[in-house]
Amino acid sequence: MSRELLIEEMKERVFKANLALPKLGLVKLTWGNVSEINRELGVIVIKPSGVSYDTMEMSQMVVTDLKGDLLEEKSMKPSSDLATHVVLYREFSDINAVVHTHSTNAVMWAQAGCDLKAYGTTHADTFYGSVPCTRELTKEEVESAYEENTGNVIVETFHKRGIKPSEIPGVLVSGHGPFTWGATPDKAVENSLILDEVSLMAKETEKINQRVVDIPNFLLDKHYLRKHGKSAYYGQ
Amino acid sequence: MSRELLIEEMKERVFKANLALPKLGLVKLTWGNVSEINRELGVIVIKPSGVSYDTMEMSQMVVTDLKGDLLEEKSMKPSSDLATHVVLYREFSDINAVVHTHSTNAVMWAQAGCDLKAYGTTHADTFYGSVPCTRELTKEEVESAYEENTGNVIVETFHKRGIKPSEIPGVLVSGHGPFTWGATPDKAVENSLILDEVSLMAKETEKINQRVVDIPNFLLDKHYLRKHGKSAYYGQ
Amino acid sequence: MSRELLIEEMKERVFKANLALPKLGLVKLTWGNVSEINRELGVIVIKPSGVSYDTMEMSQMVVTDLKGDLLEEKSMKPSSDLATHVVLYREFSDINAVVHTHSTNAVMWAQAGCDLKAYGTTHADTFYGSVPCTRELTKEEVESAYEENTGNVIVETFHKRGIKPSEIPGVLVSGHGPFTWGATPDKAVENSLILDEVSLMAKETEKINQRVVDIPNFLLDKHYLRKHGKSAYYGQ
Amino acid sequence: MSRELLIEEMKERVFKANLALPKLGLVKLTWGNVSEINRELGVIVIKPSGVSYDTMEMSQMVVTDLKGDLLEEKSMKPSSDLATHVVLYREFSDINAVVHTHSTNAVMWAQAGCDLKAYGTTHADTFYGSVPCTRELTKEEVESAYEENTGNVIVETFHKRGIKPSEIPGVLVSGHGPFTWGATPDKAVENSLILDEVSLMAKETEKINQRVVDIPNFLLDKHYLRKHGKSAYYGQ
Numbered sequence: 003m004s005r006e007l008l009i010e011e012m013k014e015r016v017f018k019a020n021l022a023l024p025k026l027g028l029v030k031l032t033w034g035n036v037s038e039i040n041r042e043l044g045v046i047v048i049k050p051s052g053v054s055y056d057t058m059e060m061s062q063m064v065v066t067d068l069k070g071d072l073l074e075e076k077s078m079k080p081s082s083d084l085a086t087h088v089v090l091y092r093e094f095s096d097i098n099a100v101v102h103t104h105s106t107n108a109v110m111w112a113q114a115g116c117d118l119k120a121y122g123t124t125h126a127d128t129f130y131g132s133v134p135c136t137r138e139l140t141k142e143e144v145e146s147a148y149e150e151n152t153g154n155v156i157v158e159t160f161h162k163r164g165i166k167p168s169e170i171p172g173v174l175v176s177g178h179g180p181f182t183w184g185a186t187p188d189k190a191v192e193n194s195l196i197l198d199e200v201s202l203m204a205k206e207t208e209k210i211n212q213r214v215v216d217i218p219n220f221l222l223d224k225h226y227l228r229k230h231g232k233s234a235y236y237g238q
Numbered sequence: 239m240s241r242e243l244l245i246e247e248m249k250e251r252v253f254k255a256n257l258a259l260p261k262l263g264l265v266k267l268t269w270g271n272v273s274e275i276n277r278e279l280g281v282i283v284i285k286p287s288g289v290s291y292d293t294m295e296m297s298q299m300v301v302t303d304l305k306g307d308l309l310e311e312k313s314m315k316p317s318s319d320l321a322t323h324v325v326l327y328r329e330f331s332d333i334n335a336v337v338h339t340h341s342t343n344a345v346m347w348a349q350a351g352c353d354l355k356a357y358g359t360t361h362a363d364t365f366y367g368s369v370p371c372t373r374e375l376t377k378e379e380v381e382s383a384y385e386e387n388t389g390n391v392i393v394e395t396f397h398k399r400g401i402k403p404s405e406i407p408g409v410l411v412s413g414h415g416p417f418t419w420g421a422t423p424d425k426a427v428e429n430s431l432i433l434d435e436v437s438l439m440a441k442e443t444e445k446i447n448q449r450v451v452d453i454p455n456f457l458l459d460k461h462y463l464r465k466h467g468k469s470a471y472y473g474q
Numbered sequence: 475m476s477r478e479l480l481i482e483e484m485k486e487r488v489f490k491a492n493l494a495l496p497k498l499g500l501v502k503l504t505w506g507n508v509s510e511i512n513r514e515l516g517v518i519v520i521k522p523s524g525v526s527y528d529t530m531e532m533s534q535m536v537v538t539d540l541k542g543d544l545l546e547e548k549s550m551k552p553s554s555d556l557a558t559h560v561v562l563y564r565e566f567s568d569i570n571a572v573v574h575t576h577s578t579n580a581v582m583w584a585q586a587g588c589d590l591k592a593y594g595t596t597h598a599d600t601f602y603g604s605v606p607c608t609r610e611l612t613k614e615e616v617e618s619a620y621e622e623n624t625g626n627v628i629v630e631t632f633h634k635r636g637i638k639p640s641e642i643p644g645v646l647v648s649g650h651g652p653f654t655w656g657a658t659p660d661k662a663v664e665n666s667l668i669l670d671e672v673s674l675m676a677k678e679t680e681k682i683n684q685r686v687v688d689i690p691n692f693l694l695d696k697h698y699l700r701k702h703g704k705s706a707y708y709g710q
Numbered sequence: 711m712s713r714e715l716l717i718e719e720m721k722e723r724v725f726k727a728n729l730a731l732p733k734l735g736l737v738k739l740t741w742g743n744v745s746e747i748n749r750e751l752g753v754i755v756i757k758p759s760g761v762s763y764d765t766m767e768m769s770q771m772v773v774t775d776l777k778g779d780l781l782e783e784k785s786m787k788p789s790s791d792l793a794t795h796v797v798l799y800r801e802f803s804d805i806n807a808v809v810h811t812h813s814t815n816a817v818m819w820a821q822a823g824c825d826l827k828a829y830g831t832t833h834a835d836t837f838y839g840s841v842p843c844t845r846e847l848t849k850e851e852v853e854s855a856y857e858e859n860t861g862n863v864i865v866e867t868f869h870k871r872g873i874k875p876s877e878i879p880g881v882l883v884s885g886h887g888p889f890t891w892g893a894t895p896d897k898a899v900e901n902s903l904i905l906d907e908v909s910l911m912a913k914e915t916e917k918i919n920q921r922v923v924d925i926p927n928f929l930l931d932k933h934y935l936r937k938h939g940k941s942a943y944y945g946q
Binding site (some may be wrong): 510533593594596628664667668671675676678681682683686689690692693696700707708709710 | 738740741742743757758759760787789790792810812815817818819820821822823824838846847849852854856862885886887913915916917
């Protein structure tokens with residue numbers, strides 16, 4: 003397939019995935035963005051900056067190289083969060099799409115600065131353990147290359163804790179909100195939906211039973227591994 | 239009526255009941271399944287595995303025998319939760335349909351590992367006492383025949399506590415989520431809806447009044463018995 | 475206007491008000507009912523018993539006398555809660571319509587057995603003080619003429635506390651749920667909507683500030699009286 | 711453009727912004743109002759009093775002078791909250807539109823009598839610090855010129871605390887609810903939406919982590935200033 007056609011298809015997937023965000027209730031106003039990478043082509047496609055979901059068109063999707071520099075003439079400005087996406091793509095080599103939202107329930111956990119623990123199998127079916135919350139950015143990190151440093155603190159969190167991005171396809175940025183990723187834009191959006199839903203369930207679980215603890219590792223293993231990897235067999 | 243026609247009708251009921259789950263807000267993505275049994279025919283019909291509700295067709299409903307073995311050529315794979323349904327049908331002889339969901343509020347209680355107490359008549363109209371939460375499965379139970387053991391721990395919970403499945407048509411599986419049942423797929427779905435709604439009501443009731451206790455037995459009796467059994471007379 | 479026409483119009487108002495309940499999110503399944511009284515005609519019109527809102531027709535509205543006895547041949551069974559409505563109409567002479575629901579947030583307060591305090595002007599615009607929660611019914615009251623005694627305990631609550639039904643057009647029945655009333659079926663439904671909304675606001679207000687107290691009487695007076703009675707002037 | 715045409719355009723903007731309130735879930739019944747000012751023309755346009763959103767027409771928008779006195783014959787009565795809007799326009803010279811709602815989550819904070827702290831960047835993108843909650847009005851203030859005094863206590867809050875209305879485009883009136891403002895009716899409505907959403911997020915953030923504190927000033931600065939003022943560059 004030609005490079006042009008492949009990019010056209012990326013634009014379509016990124017466009018549709020962006021539109022899915024408000025439809026799924028994950029985004030109000032313009033509070034979200036989806037991108038996709040094709041490393042062979044050296045191309046990232048991302049939502050344009052500040053465009054309303056109501057009027058956004060497929061042709062407005064922004065095409066950049068792997069550093070986030072514009073590749074097309076007459077391009078719109080890319081989402082300001084592009085620099086965060088670029089870092090995630092560079093450091094997490096097995097992800098092809100990134101989603102950022104301010105979805106209500108995931109933001110509550112990010113604002114609280116707390117890891118989202120695996121309290122049940124709904125969580126374990128997608129996230130193989132706690133979804134980590136990053137440390138706060140320092141004054142220096144915020145004041146210089148803020149969006150890039152947001153990516154850096156995510157990467158630091160995964161590296162320091164030894165978490166594989168393929169096994170925990172999402173993160174809470176402290177005081178900010180969630181990022182998720184996946185093999186495709188659709189899958190990354192789905193992970194945003196799941197992250198928000200388990201965020202809701204977890205906070206209420208803690209209120210019903212203040213002494214609740216994570217599910218045991220063998221249950222986490224069972225649920226995660228029956229859906230992911232080579233021994234996967236599960237479908238509801 | 240011919241066996242073929244009866245099975246066709248089961249497929250239609252199971253199909254429609256499955257579609258009702260996302261419509262009623264009880265299921266996101268593919269997080270649910272409904273089945274029906276006809277013991278005389280020796281047949282169970284259940285949702286196919288991992289199929290999206292948007293594209294699911296009636297003809298895709300999966301037909302198995304009472305052990306869960308496929309009966310039709312070119313059959314799709316049944317929902318992985320079939321093994322749980324099979325145990326419930328075998329042990330609870332007066333139920334004809336089973337529903338499993340990850341509905342938000344019922345999951346919160348399941349994750350909390352707490353019985354759902356009868357705090358009001360909304361609960362008592364359908365559930366004749368607390369909806370029990372099972373014990374956690376052991377490592378061995380999870381690692382061998384997990385879905386079957388999920389059925390077993392439900393049955394154990396009802397037997398040990400002397401609960402009749404016809405009087406409490408639902409359960410919370412610890413760390414997982416709700417199962418409900420009923421005389422028909424529609425009725426079992428209705429019980430899932432009610433279980434989720436009373437789960438929501440109960441958790442907030444406990445926060446408004448931290449010393450709240452179950453409604454008295456005479457009120458439980460009145461509400462349950464005016465709607466169920468031979469002296470039933472009630473309709474709103 | 476002829477008696478027939480007047481009753482026909484009552485049926486239409488009661489029918490439409492009943493349909494408004496699920497549309498406003500106040501009722502799931504068949505968990506609600508609306509009635510209207512015309513004391514001059516000696517007629518009450520109420521929802522039929524157990525009929526689904528999806529299929530309910532205007533002609534199915536049930537016509538009774540002021541004691542709740544059927545007045546039309548081929549009538550459907552009236553809502554089982556009719557006996558409660560009859561008591562309220564008999565004792566509260568200035569109300570013309572009654573609504574019963576199991577709306578989520580009002581039920582939470584009823585189950586908690588707590589009065590709903592006036593924490594703000596949203597409450598005070600409609601309810602001139604706390605919405606009372608009745609005492610629990612006794613075993614004897616539940617086992618004999620339960621629905622009638624539900625009306626009696628509401629009346630007792632208003633009489634004992636010296637509350638005017640016109641000033642507090644609603645009540646929480648302990649362990650059960652809300653009843654509201656008004657000059658018309660529409661107004662009574664509106665009061666159900668408001669009661670549910672202020673129930674939601676109040677429970678979260680108490681969580682944000684655990685030492686919150688009722689608004690002062692002069693603010694209650696201002697808001698209630700600028701919308702009600704002879705000095706009313708307010709409209710948003 | 712002629713004065714008539716300019717006023718006609720104000721009516722259209724005010725009408726549409728009023729209709730946006732129920733559509734965005736910020737208003738039930740008639741619990742809200744939007745106005746716009748044109749200081750050069752000496753004109754305020756506001757929602758008519760007590761008119762249902764379902765039947766409201768553009769021609770019903772009410773035109774007054776800067777003191778709130780009617781300018782058009784056959785005018786409907788203006789929203790009773792006009793007097794509050796008039797004070798805000800007089801004292802906050804850089805705002806062109808005002809919105810009042812009883813949106814669920816913002817009212818919870820107003821009833822709790824608590825400032826809404828900046829717990830995250832969703833908040834900081836629009837509100838440059840805590841959204842203040844006013845003191846309670848005194849008996850005298852409520853009993854005389856209540857609506858005007860509601861405006862006065864808002865202004866007092868901003869003046870005493872040294873807050874710029876352009877930097878914190880909203881307020882919580884104690885025991886009552888939110889007012890927001892902006893450069894246009896649309897922008898003021900958007901600020902109402904954001905205020906309600908961050909109200910929801912903040913109350914749950916406090917429950918997940920009871921020791922949560924405001925985000926640091928450098929993060930507040932970064933988020934607010936990248937979207938507002940002369941160095942703004944941000945779009946999602």
